[in-house]
Amino acid sequence: MKVLAVTACPVGIAHTYMAAENLQKAGEEMGIDIKVETQGSIGVENPLTDQDIEEADAIIIAADKEVSKERFIGKKLIVTGVQNGIRKPKELIERIQSGDVAIYRPELRDAANIKNERKKKENPIYKHLMNGVSYMVPFIVVGGLLIAIALTLGGEQTPGGIVIPEDSIWKQIESLGGTAFMFMVPILAGFIAVSIADRPGLVPGMIGGYIAANGSFYGSEAGAGFIGGIIAGFLAGYVALAIKKIKVPKAVLPVMPIIFIPIIASVIVGLLFIFVIGAPVAQVFEALTVWLAGMQGASSILLALILGAMIAVDMGGPFNKVAFLFGSAMIAEGNYEIMGPIAVAICIPPIGMGLATMLNKKKYLDNEREAGKASFTMGLFGITEGAIPFAAQDPLRVIPSIVVGSMAGSVIAMIGSVGGRVAHGGPIVAVLGAVNNVVMFFIAAIVGVIVTAFMVNFLKKDVVGEPAVAVAGGGTLRDTNEEVQQASAPEEVEEEVEMEEINKLTSITNVDLIETDLAGETRDDVIDELIEKFDASGILNSKEAFRQAILNRESQSTTGLGMNIAIPHGKSNTVKRPAVAFGIKRDGVDWKSLDGTEAKLIFMIAVPEESAGDAHLKILQMLSRKLMDDAFREQLLNVHSSEEAYELLDTIS
Numbered sequence: 107m108k109v110l111a112v113t114a115c116p117v118g119i120a121h122t123y124m125a126a127e128n129l130q131k132a133g134e135e136m137g138i139d140i141k142v143e144t145q146g147s148i149g150v151e152n153p154l155t156d157q158d159i160e161e162a163d164a165i166i167i168a169a170d171k172e173v174s175k176e177r178f179i180g181k182k183l184i185v186t187g188v189q190n191g192i193r194k195p196k197e198l199i200e201r202i203q204s205g206d207v208a209i210y211r212p213e214l215r216d217a218a219n220i221k222n223e224r225k226k227k228e229n230p231i232y233k234h235l236m237n238g239v240s241y242m243v244p245f246i247v248v249g250g251l252l253i254a255i256a257l258t259l260g261g262e263q264t265p266g267g268i269v270i271p272e273d274s275i276w277k278q279i280e281s282l283g284g285t286a287f288m289f290m291v292p293i294l295a296g297f298i299a300v301s302i303a304d305r306p307g308l309v310p311g312m313i314g315g316y317i318a319a320n321g322s323f324y325g326s327e328a329g330a331g332f333i334g335g336i337i338a339g340f341l342a343g344y345v346a347l348a349i350k351k352i353k354v355p356k357a358v359l360p361v362m363p364i365i366f367i368p369i370i371a372s373v374i375v376g377l378l379f380i381f382v383i384g385a386p387v388a389q390v391f392e393a394l395t396v397w398l399a400g401m402q403g404a405s406s407i408l409l410a411l412i413l414g415a416m417i418a419v420d421m422g423g424p425f426n427k428v429a430f431l432f433g434s435a436m437i438a439e440g441n442y443e444i445m446g447p448i449a450v451a452i453c454i455p456p457i458g459m460g461l462a463t464m465l466n467k468k469k470y471l472d473n474e475r476e477a478g479k480a481s482f483t484m485g486l487f488g489i490t491e492g493a494i495p496f497a498a499q500d501p502l503r504v505i506p507s508i509v510v511g512s513m514a515g516s517v518i519a520m521i522g523s524v525g526g527r528v529a530h531g532g533p534i535v536a537v538l539g540a541v542n543n544v545v546m547f548f549i550a551a552i553v554g555v556i557v558t559a560f561m562v563n564f565l566k567k568d569v570v571g572e573p574a575v576a577v578a579g580g581g582t583l584r585d586t587n588e589e590v591q592q593a594s595a596p597e598e599v600e601e602e603v604e605m606e607e608i609n610k611l612t613s614i615t616n617v618d619l620i621e622t623d624l625a626g627e628t629r630d631d632v633i634d635e636l637i638e639k640f641d642a643s644g645i646l647n648s649k650e651a652f653r654q655a656i657l658n659r660e661s662q663s664t665t666g667l668g669m670n671i672a673i674p675h676g677k678s679n680t681v682k683r684p685a686v687a688f689g690i691k692r693d694g695v696d697w698k699s700l701d702g703t704e705a706k707l708i709f710m711i712a713v714p715e716e717s718a719g720d721a722h723l724k725i726l727q728m729l730s731r732k733l734m735d736d737a738f739r740e741q742l743l744n745v746h747s748s749e750e751a752y753e754l755l756d757t758i759s
Contacts, residue, residue: 109138109202110154110162114145114169115188122146125168125191127734132195140199145173164202166191172237172301175210183210231340238298238339239498242290249286249491256280257487257534287491291319294498295339302343303350306363310346310371314338317379324384336498337383338375346371406520410447414516414554417451418508421490421497433526445526446541447516449488450550452531454515455508456485456492457551458558462507465559468663469566474499488532500566507562515554522546611686611728611758618643619687620748620755624708629697633657633674636687636710644682645712651680652712666699670743671733675711684713688751690743707733707742732758 111129115121126142133140143154154177159165164182167173168191175183184198184207191198201207260276262269270277295315299307317323318334349367358366416429430452433445460482463475470478477495484492497504525542526535536547619639626632633656641649655676659665666672687710694704709729732738738754745751 107138107163107203108161109133109140109164109166109199110158111140111142111166111168111191112145112154112173113142113188113191114171114173121170121188121192124734125188125195128192128195129166129168129198131735132199136196136199136203138199145169164207166198166202168192168198175304178210181210182207234298234301234340234343235336235498237301238294238296238336239495241297242294242495242498245286245290245293249283249290252279252283252286253487253489256283257530261534261538288319290491291335292316295335295342298336298339299343299346302340303346303367304363306350306367307343307346307371309368310342310375311339313372314342314375314379317376317384321384323376323380334379334383338379341378342371342375345374406443407517409444410516410520411513413444413448414451414513415509417448417490417516418455418512419505421455421494421508426490442525442527442542443520443523446524446543446547447519447526447550449526449531449535449541450519450524450547450554451512451516452488452490453485453533453551454512454554454558455490455497456481458485458508458511458555459493459496459504459562460485461555462559462562466563466566468661469563486532487534488530490531496562503565504562507558507565510561511554511556511558513554514557515550518550518553519547522550524550610756612752612756614684615686615688615752615755616643617748617752619685620751621687621689622745622748622751624689624691624695626691626695629660629695629705630657632689632691632695632705632708633710636674636689636708639687639689640685640710640712643685645685646680647682648680652676652678655680656710664698666697666703666705668699668703669733670694670703670706670739671709672697672699672705672707673709673711673729675713677713677715679715681712681714684711686711688755690745690751692743707739728758 111126113122113125113129115125122144123146126144129142130140132138141154141158142152144151156177159177159181162181164184165178167175167178167183167185168188169185170188175185182202184201186198256270256276256279260270260274260279262271270280292312292315295318296308296312299311299314301307315335315338318338346367349370350362354362354366413429413433416425419425429448433448436442436444460478460480463470463478464482467475474496481492481496493504493508497508523543524547527540527542530540533548533551535541536544541547621635621639624632624635626635633653637646637649637653637656640646640652646652655678656674659676660674665674689708689710691704691706691708694706697705699705738757741754742751745754
């Protein structure tokens with residue numbers, strides 16, 4: 107029997123390779139010929155060939171992200187989570203041996219797989235939403251930053267707003283940014299639909315998303331924004347999925363995914379948006395505009411609360427646009443006190459979410475922290491859409507937080523008589539002198555940002571997941587590319603050796619960095635012992651600074667991975683060159699490991715702040731694979747000298 111497998115996780119680091127290693131190990135023990143393709147952070151490795159697939163008896167996909175199944179049509183296929191690849195590899199292979207696996211056909215989903223998917227902890231709605239968000243984020247980042255650059259370097263203040271001259275190259279750059287934003291909602295909707303219905307959902311999803319963003323189809327100047335895109339994506343996906351389930355003659359089956367499903371689904375979704383969903387929404391927003399204009403004299407504080415909430419609630423969507431257009435219209439009438447609070451509210455969601463990711467990193471995945479940096483920058487230039495990825499991923503916590511923050515900032519701006527003389531928002535307008543009472547503008551913005559950041563972090567729970575390399579037992583996966591660093595050059599190797607040249611663990615450690623009988627009785631004692639190894643080898647400029655970097659990482663989440671392994675790690679400018687220290691605590695030390703076991707094998711990683719590249723990921727993959735081997739861990743525990751340990755570590759490549 108020949109079995110193939112594909113492993114992948116959202117991060118593409120440890121879980122991907124641990125699942126691959128365990129599946130290979132289980133196959134060898136059961137006498138099964140197995141080949142595993144990994145789709146990790148550095149791309150596809152050990153790819154499955156057409157011949158492999160032709161000869162295979164069955165395929166296992168152990169993944170927590172979308173993996174294309176088209177090449178496996180007509181083969182027995184198991185689709186499961188990556189954690190099952192790590193924890194239950196033998197059970198998966200036994201299912202194949204028992205024949206409890208259905209043949210994959212694009213028009214008929216495997217009932218057994220559906221049952222398994224329902225058992226997964228991840229909500230399928232969340233999974234589909236995240237698929238769309240992951241494709242949308244680059245468009246937001248690219249579009250927002252291009253517009254921000256154009257406004258900063260090429261913008262000129264005029265009575266009608268910040269304007270970029272038509273004959274300037276910055277106008278073209280602004281257009282490029284606007285083009286990226288134009289694709290944002292269709293991409294979101296299209297890939298939500300793809301997650302639900304596979305490729306047949308792409309066209310109706312993108313068409314529905316475009317209609318949602320373009321209110322001209324149903325008589326609205328504002329459109330339905332990203333919220334409308336989400337509705338369109340799910341609608342298109344489930345409509346396409348329903349059509350896929352309709353029984354049709356076999357002669358028609360080959361053209362269903364490329365002709366009939368996209369056409370029928372596009373017509374249904376488009377017409378629903380134009381005649382059912384879009385038109386009533388347009389009437390609501392027109393009424394809102396009239397209502398806002400009628401109440402500006404009645405209660406300026408209440409108006410500020412309403413405008414702040416509208417700006418934040420859909421971040422560039424229809425509510426946001428109604429409030430913004432209302433403020434812009436007031437500028438034309440010489441009333442600047444309406445646009446001032448709006449200009450403050452515009453920047454609070456993206457800056458607030460950016461600050462939140464910086465204040466409490468353990469509540470955010472690594473990709474969210476990276477998005478936080480971009481969001482913060484976009485907020486400085488008045489681009490509210492920077493907060494969309496956070497709101498789309500966790501609307502119940504994020505949207506109330508940004509709404510409350512924007513309302514607070516808007517009210518303070520109204521009380522402080524902040525006036526906006528241009529139709530734009532964010533600190534950029536204050537820097538360019540386009541607001542009245544600049545000091546109060548910044549006070550209002552800072553208060554709103556702080557309210558948002560602290561509120562969302564109060565509401566959010568800590569992210570449970572991949573603390574360093576991998577977790578033996580369950581948990582939500584976590585992107586730790588930024589946190590987990592590897593080392594590169596032993597003392598025998600010159601510092602200028604490039605990290606990409608490293609292909610063995612022993613190229614980043616040596617005998618002097620190994621202690622086979624750690625004396626420390628607590629986690630912190632062991633950390634200090636290994637830091638002393640680094641210091642004695644001349645790797646650190648400051649033991650205290652590096653120790654703080656290690657403890658800061660531990661405060662986010664434990665680096666005790668289970669299976670008696672801990673991998674504390676820190677990156678700091680006090681580290682002269684990358685290095686790894688290894689120690690054995692034979693009676694174990696409490697590291698608050700996720701599986702409750704005490705840490706006996708401890709690898710400490712030190713890396714300079716500026717180190718970068720894929721080499722550290724490759725070393726991490728080497729460690730992940732080797733440490734999954736029970737026999738290897740046992741051999742490490744039984745060594746009696748640093749030299750013996752070094753010889754074993756020399757086998758990791």
